Amino acid sequence: GEQVEQLPSILRVQEGSSASINCSYEDSASNYFPWYKQEPGENPKLIIDIRSNMERKQIQELIVLLDKKAKRFSLHITDTQPGDSAMYFCAARDYGNEKITFGAGTKLTIKP
Amino acid sequence: GGIITQTPKFLIGQEGQKLTLKCQQNFNHDTMYWYRQDSGKGLRLIYYSITENDLQKGDLSEGYDASREKKSSFSLTVTSAQKNEMAVFLCASSMGTGGGAEQFFGPGTRLTVL
Numbered sequence: 001g002e003q004v005e006q007l008p009s010i011l012r013v014q015e016g017s018s019a020s021i022n023c024s025y026e027d028s029a030s031n032y033f034p035w036y037k038q039e040p041g042e043n044p045k046l047i048i049d050i051r052s053n054m055e056r057k058q059i060q061e062l063i064v065l066l067d068k069k070a071k072r073f074s075l076h077i078t079d080t081q082p083g084d085s086a087m088y089f090c091a092a093r094d095y096g097n098e099k100i101t102f103g104a105g106t107k108l109t110i111k112p
Numbered sequence: 113g114g115i116i117t118q119t120p121k122f123l124i125g126q127e128g129q130k131l132t133l134k135c136q137q138n139f140n141h142d143t144m145y146w147y148r149q150d151s152g153k154g155l156r157l158i159y160y161s162i163t164e165n166d167l168q169k170g171d172l173s174e175g176y177d178a179s180r181e182k183k184s185s186f187s188l189t190v191t192s193a194q195k196n197e198m199a200v201f202l203c204a205s206s207m208g209t210g211g212g213a214e215q216f217f218g219p220g221t222r223l224t225v226l
Contacts, residue, residue, distance in 0.1 A: 001171060006154070034214070043202060043217035044155070089154060098143045098162050098208050099170070100215065104154035 002027040004092050006103025014111050019077045021106045023090035026071065032093035033066060033073045034100070039086045048075070077108075085110045114139035116218035118203050123223045127195040133188045133221045135203030142208030144186035145215065148172055149200045158201075161186055162208055190223070197225040 003026045013019045023033075031052035036044035050057045050064045050073065057064050063076040077084055090103040116137045125131045137144065143162050147155040147170075157170030159178035167178055177189040188201060200220045207213035 043219055045217070046214045049214070087152075097168075098160060098206065099157065099168070100145075101157070101171075102147075102155040105152075107152070 001099070002030060002092055002094055002101040004090060004101045004103040006090050006106060008106060009104065010107050010109075012109045012111055013080055015082060016079055019080050019084070019108055019110075021075045021088055021090065021108075022072065023074065023092075023103050024070075024072045025092040025101075027092070027094060028068075028071065030092040030094055033064070034091050034093075035062075035064060035075050036089045036091065036102075037086045038089065038105075044089060080110045082110050082112065084108060114141075114216070116203055116205060116216060118201075118218040118221050120221060121219065123221055125190070125193040125223070125225050127193060127225060129190075129193045129225075131190040131193055131223070133190075133201050133203075133223075135186045135188070135218055136184055137203075137205040137216075137218075138184060139205055139207075139216065140183070141205035141216075142183070143206045143213075144180065145204040145206075146170075146176075146178060146186065146188045147202045147204065149202055149220075151198070155202065158188065193223075193225040195225055197223065199223055 034049035037047045038044040048062045061078045066073045088106045145160040146158040156172045161180040203218040204215045206215045
């Protein structure tokens with residue numbers, strides 16, 4: 001089955017700077033890559049996603065990049081704010097079925 | 113909009129006990145999922161179901177059973193609770209179009225085994 005590796009597991013950045021999280025996957029058939037944000041005590045919530053027919057997608061301060069050839073995708077948060085502190089999970093979806101495989105998560109802390 | 117309800121919110125069991133967790137969604141979604149999340153860790157897929165009465169194993173299905181009794185509900189059974197086990201079990205659902213439908217998560221059931 002699909003395996004998703006997510007790095008780093010812990011990330012601390014200064015408020016106002018950028019934060020980057022990187023994921024890689026194994027199954028070349030995966031065609032959908034969502035990113036979830038989970039705040040303490042809350043359930044994960046989708047913040048941005050990208051499909052395999054795109055290389056870049058931006059929603060406000062969130063940018064996702066997809067390199068299908070390298071089987072890598074990444075999340076970049078520009079101009080980070082204290083409210084960006086949370087756990088972030090990447091995921092990859094197998095083409096043709098409903099199974100979604102998650103990365104192990106990145107704990108992002110924004111330092112004031 | 114819709115909502116996913118998980119019951120119970122907290123579940124305390126004894127070693128060896130059979131425990132059942134329930135999930136209901138009113139999104140009219142086709143696909144439902146059960147994930148296990150250990151403290152500070154990622155989500156591991158236990159079972160998922162693409163339609164009523166369907167069941168698909170995830171990566172962590174051993175030690176669990178699941179049942180999709182109807183489209184709106186998906187239950188998970190821990191067949192024999194392990195001592196000192198602590199985790200949050202998250203239910204999720206999606207439209208299930210196969211093209212990348214967003215997953216919506218429930219609030220979770222926090223399991224503690226004494």
